[in-house]
Amino acid sequence: MMNIPAKRWTKKKLPERILAIRMQAMGDVVITLPYLQDLRNTLPASVEIDLLTRCENDPIPKNLLLFNKIFSIGGKRSLKKQLFFTLILLPKLLLRRYDIVIDLQNNILSRLVRKALMPAAWSEFDRTTPIPAGERTRLTIEAVGLGENKASEKLQVKNDLQARETLIKNGWDGIKDLVVLNPAGVFETRNWPIEYYSSFAKLWLNEFPQTQFLIIGLPFIGAKAEYLKNQLGEDLITIIGKTNVAEAFAMLQHTKLMLSEDSGLMHMSWVSGIPTFTLLGGTRSDKGQPLGNHSGFLDSSDLECGNCMQEKCKWGDTRCLTRYIPEIIFEKAKALIRKSK
Numbered sequence: 001m002m003n004i005p006a007k008r009w010t011k012k013k014l015p016e017r018i019l020a021i022r023m024q025a026m027g028d029v030v031i032t033l034p035y036l037q038d039l040r041n042t043l044p045a046s047v048e049i050d051l052l053t054r055c056e057n058d059p060i061p062k063n064l065l066l067f068n069k070i071f072s073i074g075g076k077r078s079l080k081k082q083l084f085f086t087l088i089l090l091p092k093l094l095l096r097r098y099d100i101v102i103d104l105q106n107n108i109l110s111r112l113v114r115k116a117l118m119p120a121a122w123s124e125f126d127r128t129t130p131i132p133a134g135e136r137t138r139l140t141i142e143a144v145g146l147g148e149n150k151a152s153e154k155l156q157v158k159n160d161l162q163a164r165e166t167l168i169k170n171g172w173d174g175i176k177d178l179v180v181l182n183p184a185g186v187f188e189t190r191n192w193p194i195e196y197y198s199s200f201a202k203l204w205l206n207e208f209p210q211t212q213f214l215i216i217g218l219p220f221i222g223a224k225a226e227y228l229k230n231q232l233g234e235d236l237i238t239i240i241g242k243t244n245v246a247e248a249f250a251m252l253q254h255t256k257l258m259l260s261e262d263s264g265l266m267h268m269s270w271v272s273g274i275p276t277f278t279l280l281g282g283t284r285s286d287k288g289q290p291l292g293n294h295s296g297f298l299d300s301s302d303l304e305c306g307n308c309m310q311e312k313c314k315w316g317d318t319r320c321l322t323r324y325i326p327e328i329i330f331e332k333a334k335a336l337i338r339k340s341k
Contacts, residue, residue, distance in 0.1 A: 002129045004143040006143035007121050007122050008121055009146060010121070014043065015047060016048065017096055017099055018039075018047065019050050019052060019093070019119075020051050020104060021052045021101065021114070022052075023073070023107070023109065026056065026060075026264045029057040029060070030268050030271050033060070033155055033271050034152045034153075035141055035150070036049065036066060037066055039146065040066055049067055050098075051069075052073070052089075053070065053072055056076070058072045059245050060249050064155055071089055071092065071093065073085040083112075086109050099119055099120050100120070100146075102140060103122065103123065103125060123140050124140070132287060132290075133287055134151060138151070151291065154272075154273055157253060161250040163253065167237065170238070171237045172237055177208070177210060177211045179201075179257045180216070180269065182217070182260035182261060182265050184261055184265060185261030186263070187310070189308060189310055190279075191318060192281070192322075192324070194227055194228070197228060200259065200326040201231075201236070202232075203327065204333075205235060212234075212237060213236045214236075216251060217263075225238045239251075245268075248265065249268050258270075260276060260278050261279050261280075262281065266290065270294065270295045274294065275333075276295050277295075277332060278295070280300065281300060281318065282306075282307070282320060284307045284309060285297065285299035285307065294339075294340040296333075298324055298332070300320030303320055
């Protein structure tokens with residue numbers, strides 16, 4: 001049972017300004033967006049909603065028609081530097097005279113900001129209860145007293161950032177369905193065998209020939225992208241190390257399906273309403289699973305060693321993922337597409 005610290009909005013009139021706080025990390029910031037979009041959708045335009053985040057995580061929020069203002073702090077991974085930039089920013093935040101603060105971070109910095117702003121109402125994210133982060137976000141927003149909340153099915157992007165043009169320039173014919181392959185889990189325990197991705201793609205092409213595959217991301221998956229390119233040829237579009245997160249997010253809006261390991265790009269996909277099938281491996285699914293009818297996942301929770309959260313598999317074979325052969329994932333991905341329609 002969750003216990004969300006909160007002071008509810010009890011005034012008869014609506015608030016004038018709301019500040020949402022989510023500072024880290026990119027995937028966690030993205031998870032909050034559909035729930036904040038739903039809050040935006042339920043309030044008149046006269047109610048302003050601002051966001052406080054970190055500089056590294058602001059490109060996607062800045063390209064959405066969601067927030068009135070976005071405040072970003074520097075300092076990268078240094079808490080002392082983050083504190084310095086937060087204190088510098090406080091006077092600007094105080095001038096906004098927020099009625100409500102929704103603290104979706106709940107760390108020393110967000111609590112400092114919330115207490116300094118002295119809002120009439122506030123709520124604070126539960127960091128410990130083992131339920132999905134999206135559900136905890138929803139309940140934190142509801143706790144402030146403005147009504148029920150749910151994940152909005154669509155985020156409105158301000159600018160396509162030439163995403164369609166970039167995809168066509170890199171080999172998309174502009175007509176075929178785009179299916180994203182995302183072998184981007186940081187740790188060994190989150191990696192589905194790259195050969196399985198190739199086999200999955202060939203199974204998909206055999207049944208859905210009007211498809212091209214897309215792999216986008218950081219250079220650390222470059223070798224995997226090269227392997228898949230050698231296997232799939234012109235059926236695979238590779239865009240590695242050429243985009244920022246906002247551009248990658250814009251590209252995802254043109255896709256039909258994502259098959260992904262646990263990564264930030266996976267979160268970007270499901271919050272966009274794109275059918276997203278996730279292979280969680282050693283990740284704790286009770287906290288990390290994507291939600292909604294357009295999301296599906298397989299995890300390791302049924303195993304004695306499951307939800308290990310370790311970098312390396314103690315058995316040396318990542319059995320939590322290798323047991324899911326391409327034929328299994330192919331059928332589950334098809335079922336997800338049908339369910340999402």
